[in-house]
Amino acid sequence: xxxxKQSKRKYSxxxxxxxxxxxxxxxxxxxxxxxxxxxxxxxxxxxxxxxxGFVGDTESSEDAAIRVLHELTGLEGIYMEQLHLxxxxxxxxxxxxxxxxxxxxxxxxxxxxQMSDDFQARWVPAEEVPKLIFDHNEMVEMAKERLRYKAxxxxxxxxxxxxxxxxxxxQILYEKLYDTKFDPGNFFKKIRSTGLLVxxxxxxxxxxxxxxxxxxxxxxxxxxxxxxxxxFVYKPRFKNKVQKKSSxxx
Amino acid sequence: xxxxKQSKRKYSxxxxxxxxxxxxxxxxxxxxxxxxxxxxxxxxxxxxxxxxGFVGDTESSEDAAIRVLHELTGLEGIYMEQLHLxxxxxxxxxxxxxxxxxxxxxxxxxxxxQMSDDFQARWVPAEEVPKLIFDHNEMVEMAKERLRYKAxxxxxxxxxxxxxxxxxxxQILYEKLYDTKFDPGNFFKKIRSTGLLVxxxxxxxxxxxxxxxxxxxxxxxxxxxxxxxxxFVYKPRFKNKVQKKSSxxx
DNA sequence: TCAAAAGTGTTACCCCTACACCCATGT
DNA sequence: ACATGGGTGTAGGGGTAACACTTTTGA
Numbered sequence: 001x002x003x004x005k006q007s008k009r010k011y012s013x014x015x016x017x018x019x020x021x022x023x024x025x026x027x028x029x030x031x032x033x034x035x036x037x038x039x040x041x042x043x044x045x046x047x048x049x050x051x052x053g054f055v056g057d058t059e060s061s062e063d064a065a066i067r068v069l070h071e072l073t074g075l076e077g078i079y080m081e082q083l084h085l086x087x088x089x090x091x092x093x094x095x096x097x098x099x100x101x102x103x104x105x106x107x108x109x110x111x112x113x114q115m116s117d118d119f120q121a122r123w124v125p126a127e128e129v130p131k132l133i134f135d136h137n138e139m140v141e142m143a144k145e146r147l148r149y150k151a152x153x154x155x156x157x158x159x160x161x162x163x164x165x166x167x168x169x170x171q172i173l174y175e176k177l178y179d180t181k182f183d184p185g186n187f188f189k190k191i192r193s194t195g196l197l198v199x200x201x202x203x204x205x206x207x208x209x210x211x212x213x214x215x216x217x218x219x220x221x222x223x224x225x226x227x228x229x230x231x232f233v234y235k236p237r238f239k240n241k242v243q244k245k246s247s248x249x250x
Numbered sequence: 251x252x253x254x255k256q257s258k259r260k261y262s263x264x265x266x267x268x269x270x271x272x273x274x275x276x277x278x279x280x281x282x283x284x285x286x287x288x289x290x291x292x293x294x295x296x297x298x299x300x301x302x303g304f305v306g307d308t309e310s311s312e313d314a315a316i317r318v319l320h321e322l323t324g325l326e327g328i329y330m331e332q333l334h335l336x337x338x339x340x341x342x343x344x345x346x347x348x349x350x351x352x353x354x355x356x357x358x359x360x361x362x363x364q365m366s367d368d369f370q371a372r373w374v375p376a377e378e379v380p381k382l383i384f385d386h387n388e389m390v391e392m393a394k395e396r397l398r399y400k401a402x403x404x405x406x407x408x409x410x411x412x413x414x415x416x417x418x419x420x421q422i423l424y425e426k427l428y429d430t431k432f433d434p435g436n437f438f439k440k441i442r443s444t445g446l447l448v449x450x451x452x453x454x455x456x457x458x459x460x461x462x463x464x465x466x467x468x469x470x471x472x473x474x475x476x477x478x479x480x481x482f483v484y485k486p487r488f489k490n491k492v493q494k495k496s497s498x499x500x
Numbered sequence: 501t502c503a504a505a506a507g508t509g510t511t512a513c514c515c516c517t518a519c520a521c522c523c524a525t526g527t
Numbered sequence: 528a529c530a531t532g533g534g535t536g537t538a539g540g541g542g543t544a545a546c547a548c549t550t551t552t553g554a
Contacts, residue, residue, distance in 0.1 A: 013267045013268065013269065013303075014304075014307040015265035015266060015267055016265060017265055018337065053263075054264075055263055056263065060337045060339065061348070085311055085332060085335055087305065087311040089307065089308050098305075098311070167506085168505080184505080184507080185507070185509090185545090185547095186543070186544060188507060188508085189507090190543085205552090208552090208553095209504065209506095209552040210505055210507085211505090211506080211551075212505080417533085434533075435519085435520095435533090435534070435536090436518080438534060439516095439535085440516090457532085458524095458532045459526045459530085460524040460526095460531080460533050460534085461533080462533060462534090
C-alpha cells in the first residue's frame, strides 16, 4: 500500500534533447511579418526554418529563448512567452528532440537597424509563410492564433510598434491582424479610453495632411492594465435578429 | 556568409529528462479541490507531490500526461491542457529534469468511484494546498490562475461537474472559483442564454424544496461555442463615476 | 477651394444589473 | 401556511456602434 507501483518509475525516462524555437513577429506597412532564417547546419541545411537552439546545461528554456533571440536580433527585453511544447517522437528525424516554442513580438524597425546576416534571416508575410522544416509551419499557425487571441484581450500589439506611434498606425495593425475594418472615430475613443497612452507634442505628418499625434505607452499603466481584459476587438453583435422568440406556445 | 556561426551548434545541447506533472482539479460542496499523491519513491519519498511521470521514448508529452492521468484515476477523455514548461536547471536536485505541467479538470465523483490507493492519492482544498515537493506549489498557483482566466472566457467548468447537473450547482462552482456572489436570476439567464445546455425532465430535489432541473451539455454546441468568448464572469462596472471629465478648459 | 484623414460629438440601441415577483414543495 | 430556493419579468442605465460633423493642411 506504500506505492509499489510507483517505485519502479524512479528516473525511468529516456533522456532527450530540449530545444527552443522562436516564432518572431514584426509589423510593417504590408502587414504582419514572420522572421525566418536559412538553416546553416544539417539536417535540412539551407532550408527555411524558425530560429532556434538547444537548451544548455545551466539555463532554463526561457534563458535559452532569450539568448537565441539576442543572438539573432541583438535585442534585449523582447516580449516573449511560451507557446507550446512540441514533443512528438517523430518530429525531428535527426534525434529525439522536444521543442519549447516561444512566440515573440518585436518592433521591426529596431531590428532592421542591427540586422546581421549570420543567419540569413528574412521577413516573410505571416499570411503566406513558405514551407519550413519539420513541424515549424504548425508552430507558426499556432502562434498566429495565439497572437490573435491574446491581442483581443490584452494590450499586446504595442510591442510590434516603435516607441512613438500614432493611433491610426495602431488601427492598421489591428485591422491587418483581424482582417477587418474599424470605424476610425470609435477606434480612437476606445484606445484613448484605456488610459494606457500618453500623447506627445509632435505629429506624424507623413501619412496625412492634418497629421496624427504621436503617442507613447504609459509604462506603469501598461503593466497594471495588462491583465484587465480589454476587449479591444469589437464583439460580434447580432445585426439581424434572426428569430424573435415568436412566443407561439398555444 | 552561409551561417558559420550556426554550424557549430549542431546538436550541441546536453540531454535531459523530460517529465510531466498533472495539476488535477475537482470540485465538491466544499469548493475547488486539488488531487495530490504521497510520493512513493526517492527523492522525497513520502512527501506530497503532484502526480507525474517521465516521458517515454515513444510518446509525446501529451501521451505521457494522458497515460499518467489514466494510471491515477482510471479515467479517459479528461480535459487537459499544457500549462507551462518548468525547466530551471536547479528545480530538481536529483537530476536535470524539465517538466511539462498539465492542468486537468475531472468530475470528482467519477474519480472517487474508481479510486485506488496505489498512489495514496487525496484531495486537498485548492485554497490551502500543503507544501509540495520541488516547485510543485508554484505550478499549482499558476494552474489556479490559468483556470480562473480561462473559465471567465470559455465554458470550461462543466468539466468539473457530473454529466447531469443543475444551474444552482454551476453557480456555486463559479462563486467558489471567483470568491464572489452572483444574482441567481441573472446567473440563470446568462447560462441559459449561451444555448449550451439541454434541460432534462428530472429535477434535483435534494438541495431545495422546489427542486432544480437537471441539465446536460449540448456536446455539439459546446465544441462550437468553446472558442467564442463568453465573459461568464461579470465585468467590473463603474458603480461610482469618480470623475466626470468636468470640461473646465477655459 | 477641395479632398482626405484626424479627431469630436451625438444618438439609438442593446445588453446587463438590480430587484420585484411568481412558482413549487417539504415541513 | 409559510419559508426557502428555483426561476421569470421588468425597468433603468451604461457602453458602444453608427454616423454626422469639425479640424487641419497639402495640393
